[in-house]
Amino acid sequence: MDITNSAIIAFRNKKIKIADNLIGSTAKCNDLTLVTRNEKDFKNLDIEIKNLFV
Numbered sequence: 001m002d003i004t005n006s007a008i009i010a011f012r013n014k015k016i017k018i019a020d021n022l023i024g025s026t027a028k029c030n031d032l033t034l035v036t037r038n039e040k041d042f043k044n045l046d047i048e049i050k051n052l053f054v
Helices: 003-014 016-030
Strands: none
Touching: 003 016
16 A cells, blocks of 8 residues: 555544644555654554654
8 A cells, every 4th residue: 555545544534634644654654663752643543653752
């Protein structure tokens, strides 16, 4: 699945803002870990999230 389709599906199903969807979908499609302080915006996506600031 490409990044755009993944973001659109997540936006429709999980009601996450499109900018956050693009970031999360990029991480998901490239099998990356997302490093962010704002974990709550990405918690509904099936990606690994790390908060190095805790």
